[in-house]
Amino acid sequence: MTSEDLHAISADWLKRLENASSTGDVKSFVSHFLSDGWFRDLLCFSWNFRTLSGPEKIHGFLSEVVDGKSRLEYSGLRGFKLDDHTVNAPSPFKLPGPRGIEGVQGAFTFSITKPAALGRGFFRLTQDIDGNWKALTLFTNMQDLVGFEESSKDRHGLYEGRQITWEEDVDAKFRAIEADPTVLIVGGGQSGLTCAARLGRLGIRALVIEKHTRVGDCWRQRTNFPKYIPKGKLANFVESYAVNQELCIWLSSIVASTPVYDSSSARWTVEVQRGDRKVIFKPKHLILATGGGRPRIPTWDGMYDFRGALYHSDFHTDAEQFRGKRVVVVGAGNASGDICQDFVAHGAAEVTIVQRSATCVVSSSAAEETHFKLPFSDNNPIEELDFRTNSLPLALLLQLMKSGGTQHVKMLDKELHEGLRKAGFNLTWELSPGGGEVGLEGFLFSRAASGTMLDIGCGKLIVEGKVKVKQGQDISHFDEDGIKFKDGSKLSADVIVLATGNEPVMKGTRALLGDKITEQLPPKVWGLDSEGELNQTYRPSGHPGLWFAIGPFGVSRFFSKHLGLQILAQELGIA
Structure with a gap:
């Protein structure tokens, strides 16, 4: 197919989908999927991650009543606009496997009414038995909350009309964070650092505590790899990332006692040991970015x-x-x-x-x-x-x-x-x-x-x-x-x-948070839930103000934004 054909197929399908969405017509919206189609939504229709397979489940989800309206009508996705200016403009695709599934794929942008937000979607269309183009997959993803968009600007030169240096400006920012962090992040590996950077760009005060003496030591202390990025080079990159993103990090610091959550004030009490000094923090949110679990050491006689x-x-x-x-x-x-x-x-x-x-x-x-x-x-x-x-x-x-x-x-x-x-x-x-x-x-x-x-x-x-x-x-x-x-x-x-692996994340969580809080949580972090989403990872954990951020670079890079949006929405009182 020519690029004009790809554009025409995508634009026609997208226009009809927007009509169904803007009118709140769930039945019509679902009719744009194949009988074995998939719908993945990240934060556009609920403050969670959802994957639905097949028209019945998709219809059931979008029909759920929120404030007297169906999810589809309540969220009010509209203004669908085909993305023609990126690598995700309409193009052909072919999925692996003996069926040789192929068709047209592409990205689009849209607005969300409740909450007021900007979104982006991605579709993969194939033809049904009657030759009609329908969605094998549809992805809807919240990008930003209107008025609170993630900043992509770096400040240079003079600050606020005064002759202050970058060092002075960063020091003042760090003092404000240390005085009253909204978010306390336990763990300064890639997951903790990307979350801190995202939160900073969204204007949320985040303090990272890291047990090692230097940022990147979680990589420096690993075995080297002959093919991929050397551990030392990667560790140095992580360290430079923390500097470039102006992240407030306390090194050689650990949680000194079991954190306590007060539901009336919606705040944690966390005692942090930094060197020979103990400090009490009262953050609203606690992010555990402690990696994949403690060493699993079996015991054998002798x-x-x-x-x-x-x-x-x-x-x-x-x-x-x-x-x-x-x-x-x-x-x-x-x-x-x-x-x-x-x-x-x-x-x-x-x-x-x-x-x-x-x-x-x-x-x-x-x-x-x-x-x-x-x-x-x-x-x-x-x-x-x-x-x-x-x-x-x-x-x-x-x-x-x-x-x-x-x-x-x-x-x-x-x-x-x-x-x-x-x-x-x-x-x-x-x-x-x-x-x-x-x-x-x-x-x-x-x-x-x-x-x-x-x-x-x-x-x-x-x-x-x-x-x-x-x-x-x-x-x-x-x-x-x-x-x-x-x-x-x-x-x-x-x-x-x-080389016997590591304990489940929840075992370390129990050691850190104690039985009372851990018993309120689902049994697993990571692994796939019944819909195929990662359990309690960058999404609601099951306990207010508690989040888990783990996974390889690709996961942290993408989902840290979603965690930031959820925390921002709670701070704004719209979640």
Whole structure:
């Protein structure tokens, strides 16, 4: 199709959709979807994230009564305008899988009546059996609250007509934040920092507390990667981001006692230990951006009898000190792969990986081809690509992976997978037996990538025998020399690393907030809910004034804006 055809199809469908929306006609609005269509809404029709599949569920959601009107009529989306000036202008698309779903996609802008806000949408249209263009997916996304738009300007030169410096201006801003933070953010990694930056741009005072002595140390202390951004470079970027965004951060600071929430004042009482000083804050909002959970350290009989070095993978810093030693790594996921590579590179005498369950392995080259290079071209603004990527419902993405997407990725790694199997390394792409091959995406969104290995070289070492594999579902006990298994076999070692993952976020939350508050929360943070949205992540947690901000850079980059909008709306009294 020509660009004129793509524009005409999109404009015609969008005009009819706007008519249904502006008149509050739910039935007509829903008729613009395919019988297996999907609708994803972020904050336009409710102060939450919703994904609905099929006309019945979409109709049910938009028909719910709010203040005497249907959601569709109450929200009052109107002024739909096709986006012709970005990379998300009307274009052809084709989704992965044997069905070969293809059609027309594009972005549009609109206004929201209640609350007064600006929004942006994205559609994917295909033809039904009668040749009519209808939505396979429709995404509606709140962009800004009218009158409180996110500032994109940096101030330079003289301030307010007075001869003050940038340093003086930032210092005054920090003093105001420290005197009365509206939001207290626990954790100064990428999630905490992006939330602080978003809130600052929205005019909300946010203070970050970080346990490390330097911004970026959560990255500096990791194992290095030979392909992607080096840990030190990434850590330095995070540190420079905090400076450039003028973020108020207290380093070497922790929550000193269990925070208390007062429902009458709608404020927290949080005691923060900063060095040898304790400070009491009374923020309205508490954001937990503490990462993916504490180290999960299983217990086996005899662990304290082992005479060598024994530690969790989170505390691995450098393999050089173990040159010439025999190393056993328990676990066969991402951390294990990186650490095994590190030991081999630094001359360990022998490296053995103990695999307790099958692993979803995708090579970096296959991931580059299927996950990074196509959706994130260097020629396109990252904001536009984030928008398009997040317009696809996660549950639909997993369906597409099951129906052929994962098979395509596997074919790119066919030789690697054959070599791993021959070496005794077990593979899987299913979260549960018979549940369908959801692949890397399924493990990421359901298990925070637990059980996966994005292979950047360990796979080759396993195939070549430089990293040996021991199937170890049945570890019996440890002794002073190593690990014994229930089948009678033994691995002798000088060093044992437990690459056994991390505890669920809620376990750390309970330790921080105590039982009373934790019992009021849903059981999970992260993982997909029944609609396919991430549980309690950048959205209502189940407790007033409490938010969770976790996830990789792409998640933090996109959803930190949504968290900022929800907090702003509550501060304005319109949520």
